[in-house]
Amino acid sequence: xxxxxxxxxxxxxxxxxxxxxxxxxxxxxxxxxxxxxxxxxxxxxxxxxxxxxxxxxxxxxxxxxxxxxxxxxxxxxxxxxxxxxxxxxxxxxxxxxxxxxxxxxxxxxxxxx
Amino acid sequence: xxxxxxxxxxxxxxxxxxxxxxxxxxxxxxxxxxxxxxxxxxxxxxxxxxxxxxxxxxxxxxxxxxxxxxxxxxxxxxxxxxxxxxxxxxxxxxxxxxxxxxxxxxxxxxxxxxxxx
Numbered sequence: 209x210x211x212x213x214x215x216x217x218x219x220x221x222x223x224x225x226x227x228x229x230x231x232x233x234x235x236x237x238x239x240x241x242x243x244x245x246x247x248x249x250x251x252x253x254x255x256x257x258x259x260x261x262x263x264x265x266x267x268x269x270x271x272x273x274x275x276x277x278x279x280x281x282x283x284x285x286x287x288x289x290x291x292x293x294x295x296x297x298x299x300x301x302x303x304x305x306x307x308x309x310x311x312x313x314x315x316x317x318x319x320x321x
Numbered sequence: 322x323x324x325x326x327x328x329x330x331x332x333x334x335x336x337x338x339x340x341x342x343x344x345x346x347x348x349x350x351x352x353x354x355x356x357x358x359x360x361x362x363x364x365x366x367x368x369x370x371x372x373x374x375x376x377x378x379x380x381x382x383x384x385x386x387x388x389x390x391x392x393x394x395x396x397x398x399x400x401x402x403x404x405x406x407x408x409x410x411x412x413x414x415x416x417x418x419x420x421x422x423x424x425x426x427x428x429x430x431x432x433x434x435x436x437x438x
Contacts, residue, residue: 239424251411251428264425299364306424307353307415308372312364
């Protein structure tokens with residue numbers, strides 16, 4: 209398996225624009241996670257899905273953030289409108305079952321100017 | 322609620338000397354524990370995991386960790402550091418299924434390991 213695949217690897221956008229981050233989890237994994245990493249706050253869990261259903265979105269910072277998982281092999285994280293404080297590295301991860309290790313993608317480095 | 326505390330934000334060692342990265346956890350039940358490594362501009366890679374089997378866990382690249390319930394610790398060690406070990410290391414706890422904590426991994430704040438010649 210190729211692992212968790214995220215796209216794009218880098219995104220630079222202007223404040224106010226819509227940004228969509230994409231993730232393909234490892235095939236057969238039941239859980240998908242979206243994390244955000246910044247110097248100030250470290251790694252934060254934004255949301256996670258089980259069998260394509262959002263289970264916990266308490267980490268989503270604001271209504272500007274939304275995440276979907278239309279099928280078992282694809283998820284998106286959308287920010288609309290984007291703000292400079294959204295600049296961070298966003299990671300997608302997947303795990304086979306509950307309480308097992310998560311496998312991370314390479315991340316998307318988002319810069320909002 | 323579960324938590325992990327990484328006691329050192331930065332550790333510096335000389336190449337060839339032992340590495341010790343410290344982690345303490347808090348959990349109502351016996352948790353699952355992990356160590357991840359993150360090299361600059363890379364994703365997180367699993368080093369090793371503890372899931373209530375053997376208390377001494379061996380991982381990749383010569384790393385190992387020992388689960389000590391009496392001390393609520395899960396320290397990461399390596400006998401001899403290599404330059405390629407320079408990275409950030411995260412201790413992670415996963416809730417026991419009985420805690421009702423869902424599947425939320427809790428990350429420590431990370432320890433930056435520097436390896437000098």
